Amino acid sequence: MQAKATESRREPTLHMDTNARRNFIKYHAKLGEKPRTTVRFFDHSDCYTVHGSDDCELVSKIVYKSTAFIGALLPDDKETLQFVSLSKSNFELAVRELLLVKNLRVEVYIKRNEWQLEYRGSPGNLLQFEDILFANKEVLVGNNMISLQVKLEGGTQRRVGVASVEQNDCQFQLLEFLDDDFFTELEATVVLLGPKECLLPSVEGEYVPVKALLERNGVMITVPKKSSANDLLQDLNRLLRFAKGQQEDATGLKELQMQLASESLKVAIKYLDLVNDAGNLGHYEIKQLDLKRFVHLDSAAVSALNIIPKPGTHPSMPSYRWQSILGVLDQCRTPQGHRLMGKWVKQPLRSQEILNDRHNIVECLLESSDTLETLSLDYLKRIPDILMLTKKLMRRKATLQDLFRIYQVILRTPKIVQVLLGLENSTVESVICSPFKGFLEDLTGLKQMVEQVVDFEAIERGEYLVKSSFDSRLMEVQQTMNELYEKMQRLQSKCNDELDLDGKQQVKLENVAKLGYHFRITLKDDSVLRKNKNYRIVDVIKGGVRFTSDKLESYAEEFASCHSRYEEQQQSIVEEIIQVAVGYAAPLTSLNNELAQLDCLVSFAIAARSAPTPYVRPKMLAEGAGQLVLNDVRHPCLELQENVSFIVNSVDFQKDNCNMFIITGPNMGGKSTYIRSVGTAVLMAHVGAFVPCSMATISMVDSILGRVGASDNIIKGLSTFMVEMIETSGIIRTATDKSLVIIDELGRGTSTYEGCGIAWSIAEHLAKETKCFTLFATHFHEITKLAETLQTVKNCHMAAVADAENFTLLYQVRPGVMEKSFGIQVARLANFPEDVVQNAEQIYNEFEDEHADKQNKEDKALLEKIQVAIQQLSTAGNNTEINVEDLTQLVTQFTQDIKQLDSDYFKSVLASSEAKA
Template sequence: MAVQPNQQLVLDSSQEQGFISFYRGLPEKAGTTFRVFDRLEYYTVHGQDAIFAAKDVFKTMGVIKYLGAGSNKLESVVLSKLNFESTVRDLLLVRQYRVEVYQNKRSGKQNDWAVAFKASPGNLTQFEDILFGSNDMAESPCIIAVKVTVLDGSRIVGVGFSDATMKKLGVCQFPDNDQFSNFEAILVQLGPKECLLPQDQSQDYAVIKQVLERGGVLVTERKKGEFNNKDNIQDLNRLLRFKKGEQPNSAALPQMDKQTAMCSVAALIKYMELLQDEANFGVFSIETFDLSQYMRLDSAAVNAVNLLPVPGQGGNKYQSIFGLLDHCKTAAGHRLLAQWVKQPLVDLNRIEERLNVVETLVEDTELRQILEQDHLRKVPDFQRLAKRFQRKNANLQDCYKVYQGLEKLPHLLETIEKHSGKHRSLLMAHFNNPLTELLMDFAKFQEMVESTLDLGQVENHEYLIKPDFDENLQALREKMDELEADIKSQLKKAARDLGLEANKTIKLESNAQIGYFFRVTRKDEKVLRNNRNYSTIDAKTSGVRFNSSALRRLNDEYMSAKGDYSDQQKTLVAEIINIAAGYAEPMLMLSNIVSELDVLTSFAHAATAAPLPYVRPNMLEKGSGILLLEEARHPCLEMQDGVAFIPNRVEFHKDGHMFHIITGPNMGGKSTYIRSVGAIVLMAQLGCFVPCTSAQISIVDAIMARVGAGDSQLKGVSTFMSEMLETAAILRCATSDSLLIIDELGRGTSTYDGFGLAWAISEHIAKNVNAYTLFATHFHELTALADEVASVSNLHVTALTSDDTLTLLYRVRPGVCDQSFGIHVAELAHFPKSVVEFARKKANELEDFHTVSTHGITEMSTEEGSSPAKKRRLAKQDGEELIRKFLAEVRDLPLDGMSQEDAAAHIERLREQVVAAKNPYVNNLIGRQDD
């Protein structure tokens, strides 16, 4: 709950009526736009925004005051600056609202308000200082714009994207299907917070909106006319950074050939008002984004593999792969990891290069720990500092942060250089050599800081120009030194007067707000009572602050001289900042190199910190058709408290089984099993070690999923429609190199329709796509597909039942689950016996009555024993009889008169008799498969 501000909005009646009239006349706004009025010392919000602030910021409606009276009254809430900053941070970074800040132009009118600042989730430029302040940026927001055109009968999607914080523009243009599957993939890869769309009611844009809503992206509609690239060349000539001495000529850029995407870029430039700020001129870069250089992920796959944390939810960081891998020590490292997890690689050489570095850091514990604990944590956010210098709003403290970071880097390089492992040359080429060259480029910068900045005053948290750098500064510094000496002498005088010990029971301290003061502990406060020579400033738990008339006079003179010093040095500071701005590009390069080292060190940390250490995967070229995981574990689940994870084997082979149907009881581990495979493959293609005892992984071009759909009534999408849309995308886009994760397909409609669709979809994937597929299902009849398609195999999760218990073993074994456990669970839930028995009777009738034809169509059959379900049930009955007979014969053995060897030999003969019966149920229990 926020602290209620001390300030109150006080207006006379005419001012109240004038403001109410102005407010009522404002254009209607969306509920996700928050309007704030800057009152200089505090802020106010009104109407629905005031109600929102009362409920969500202060958690009480009691903070609402009213302007006006009767039917014309207007709700009003005051926000302190601290309330305002925390509220804006929550609205923009968590809730994905837009914020508008109004200021009064004060042009002689009482209510001459206009929007002075505004921000949206994808465009935070004007609010950077509020959102991040002195903290490093946690993320780099991205905004995209999308336009669709039809060329020669093909649907072309043009995407423009921008990161104003990093001063970057980009384009991507590609053909797409009517489900916009490629667009969904790029949405995951770029991770935008906001998307601009033309105001168009066509079906294409309706589908795009659905894709954006699934991805949690804020949609902003703009006029169609803004998606026009007629002014692009002129605008880009002003915004883009060209080589020194090079004539700006955006017309020659290769990106200009992507006309649809460049129309989207034009809309971004207008929306973000990039041309309104001269600080944007000549600093932007532009790039082409290639959709095919990364693994394709759809929104369902992102959720299925627990890739990202759920927005707005704290809790255990290990609930997502990002949280699991995020042990980064630098802000730039956090941002790079957030980008990497959405962009798994498909280039084997790049993956192997990352794995080599991670392997080095896993094996060399000393190197990894020194990097983490001694070096990386001391590196400043060079990326953010570079942007501050580019915008010319940096200060001397920023110069010192860069200087301090540069001073630390040689020690980092020295640590890496000492490494003598097999990948030393890679570390040197990838990190040491480029960093060494960049440090040489910064030699002049370091000299400038050392010659201009008063490094001695930095210890006092004062960032000043050296006094000997300018005659006027020298005179002011001498005066300040004299005053400081006089102020320090006051400490001794006060100690004598009060009978205290200087620098022990009485101390002289200072801060930027009030300058110098004395402080004693609360227990020594009694010496100040009734002493007219000293005045108390305030009393806190940390002590009592006070001063004397002499100290006040000297402090006033000192603060005045300090202010004069600051004013005198402003011109010099501006010149230094201007020179430092020339180093912005090398700062960004420094940031890129160090952040990559940070992320790979974080990967190594995650690999060694797991309950069982991760292993390096053996990566194979795309198309190799092999995916073999031994003792595979789910990386997030095994990190949860109190979980002893049961590992399982996973095997795909292009000449063998590529489609696995997994059956078994609810909560038995089917979903965890199939999701763990997706998580492991994704981690491997990030360049990370994986939670297995060994892993051979062919590079996949995509992970696509259809898992756990739920009703989305607010979006008008049912469970069944949702899963059909996801499945349609899989059928359209999956290749033989894709990994498909399908969980409980067909549950959202009737049993017959659902089973028919599940069979048809499975058969199509198995015969025509031949992708790596994991299909978890409750349709036990679907297991008959393995008899008809050679690439299909059956797996099941094991469980044991007794009269009053159901024990889930979480072990995945070959073969079909021998029974459904639904009725058994009903017994455990204490259903009436009559209901349970009737349910069992009807289930048996249905199993006997239905069979599956060779074409996967449900047919009626009265042929005895023809139902796969009935065959399994009969096999179970026969198998249980074999086991009972075996146990009875073992019990009747005369063990007292037999040696241990004779008894073991006799039991083994009995066991061989059971195995010889080739009962599927028994063979499955003992881990054998039928010949």
């Protein structure tokens, strides 16, 4: 659809004559085809434009929610080109959406003598867009990119080298591992790190399955242009932050012994151009990432458990809290807390010691509600994003106001420590208070410098200035400014007398950036002001009437001129101050991380307390202890929704007694919710949060694996069945006896018998071979027979009550097998047309009758066969010459035939005889 923009729109008009438009069309054509994942903007000084049908449609829908603003260059010419023009603010809005939500690349072209590419960005490389993306905005997302390389090492094994670059935290993480041909470990790494973008040497050959894996996890893929190799050691020597006294040489770092990972890091440093940004030099740290520290999560489990919200969901949205586990737990007050919480929920820990510390602190905070409120509302709410302020320092873009905000944090933190010490808890003191004290001690010099340099009296007036005593020339200008301010105050007093506003000091002297100094009175005194010709009104706002006089305007202009001279004069001093402050980047980053950790733990406590039914502390047992007991477990997202009365259920797994539930029951009966509730509770416990139960005993797990709710993935060309086979094969390869597996409706999308066979074999493998905790929801009732041969398998069902007219779902887990799925009754609940339901019942009854007739015929034939067998056994019993082997064979065959006959009487007789034997 192509339509001209309406004349009434407020967006800027593209000022180009016909000749300029033709030249631009030719230039745009020379650029050639671009990837669909890239959007090009053109900066025309007074506005921005995008061109081409794809970019125009995408951007117009983002900014205007409509394609009605798409115009055309030279619409009557054969060589036409669509365009959308944008103001600066709408350009910034579009860039934020494209980079942070839609995970696309952005290029911006600017015209000097000729059009040229000025800067570019991608989801993993936001450096050139930081001012646009994060100016005066909270940074709630990480900025992580990975680079990886794969090398075949005989057979089906591949060696994978991964380098992760977290630009916000200035951190390199390297790891190298052997992986199978399905790249199971790589997927766990991608889930753990949550990168926005991945650099690959190629998307062909060995990298085809890697590309598919990354796309499945929503990671943008970039194949950088090959260029002359940079010297990794030389780059690291400039980028890394070395400890005091440590030789500034990266040669001996153990992390660089991982050759593939090091090669990957070299590519990432080159692609991000880190060395050419002075703000990065001397601030990065490098470490090896140990996957064994974390519970293994695959992408299917992340999706099944709704761990993270949908892209574009912001914590300020009303639905944010109940859409995901992150939303439930994220009650953080600081941007750094939000970012850390996003990491924690994707990185559940396998360290019992760390988890016990977190649980201890959350419990302690819950026991002191006043302290919890004070920390959350009085202190943490006032903490700025120290990480972003530190980055501004490192890039020499910080102002005195930024430095003062850091100073305020340094002042507030001892008060936070004092409040925490009042809890008299040893874990709180060792885990939180002691690190805080150490970092504050390191920042003493910065605090003293700010107190010596910054003019605090000016800050009270809304100005950020260096103390005039720092420089004689500053003192002269300051003296003039003080004299002018006193004159303006005398004018204020005179004005108050002249207007005679009830004898009160009603006239306010105010300073606003665009207006300078002026007077203000309330709206109700407007009539008095208009009668006095000595004053003229500047503007009228909700807060009152702004006005001035000739003298006040003269003083205000002179004051503004002095103020500008003062700022120019102090600039060199400010630069020196910032230069010194950069040296405190390391302790500031550490302080930021500690505040983020405290914010997350406070958030856990608030989430536990504010739930409809408060969460409880889980008792964590060592891996392999073989217990998973959750009493009255609830789903934390569902219970937060309005008009939902959640029905609780329980699970009790004990090693060698029961480690698998096969769950049957009607559609919509709560099977999926039940198994997700268990998986969610286990995840929350491994993050360090309390859990939605009345009692929880949890043996620590090494992985949480899931296969829930697969659907067609048309974009990637995968059917429902193929999606669930890929996910389930990952479970089979990864699960151990220390894992938790949740599987829902496995085997759909193929024939009933094949699906049942696959589901049976997988359930049997998990129960007999893997012996992990498993919740297996299914409509294949045949699988429930596993419980007859495996003592660790128990059947249970979601209860429902049905009669001829009514059908009620109870959502309760009860022992035993549900005899039927009640699909037709559920269809009636969903308000299917009655004629459709009746037709379904008729067809169902026909199939059932046909099956019963067939079963009766088979049973009749089997009975005849059994009667013959009885006659043979009777004859053999009277024959003293019969061979023992022949008699044994007859008895065995007779027993097998009895078992095939679906008779409760014969089954009980056989069970009794087997027990006696």
